[in-house]
Amino acid sequence: MNKTILGVGVILGLTAIVLGAFGAHGLEKLVSTENVETFTTGVTYQMYHALFLLFLGSMNFIPASSKKTIFYLIVAGVLLFSGSIYTLATNELTAFDFKKIAILTPIGGGLLIFGWILLGIRIFRQRV
Secondary structure, eight states, X not given: OHHHHHHHHHHHHHHHHHHHHHHHHTGGGTSOHHHHHHHHHHHHHHHHHHHHHHHHHHOSSSOXXXXXXXXXXXXXXXXXXXXHHHXXXXXXXXXXXXXXXXXXXXXXXXXHHHHHHHHHHHHHXXXX
């Protein structure tokens, strides 16, 4: 499981860099400055959680079952939170109105928060 967590962390980090470059150099010509800033927020949170997964995958004192649960919460949270932010920021470029599914952003944010809480609980319950 650690290899999977680390691999997904690397993939999220890599795609955050690619999306960040796109947002900084390609998107600015297509959408408003406000939407570029919104897009950047999605990239920032994706990168934070890529690093989170690298940290989680490197921890050997957290039980595998807890790691698995935290991993799924964070991955689902990034997909819903950052993914919905990307679609909302580029909404004017598509025919579909992504504002109809904007509820995914706070759901994803809630999953990220819950993943952090669960990690904190597992860390503080460990005997050193």
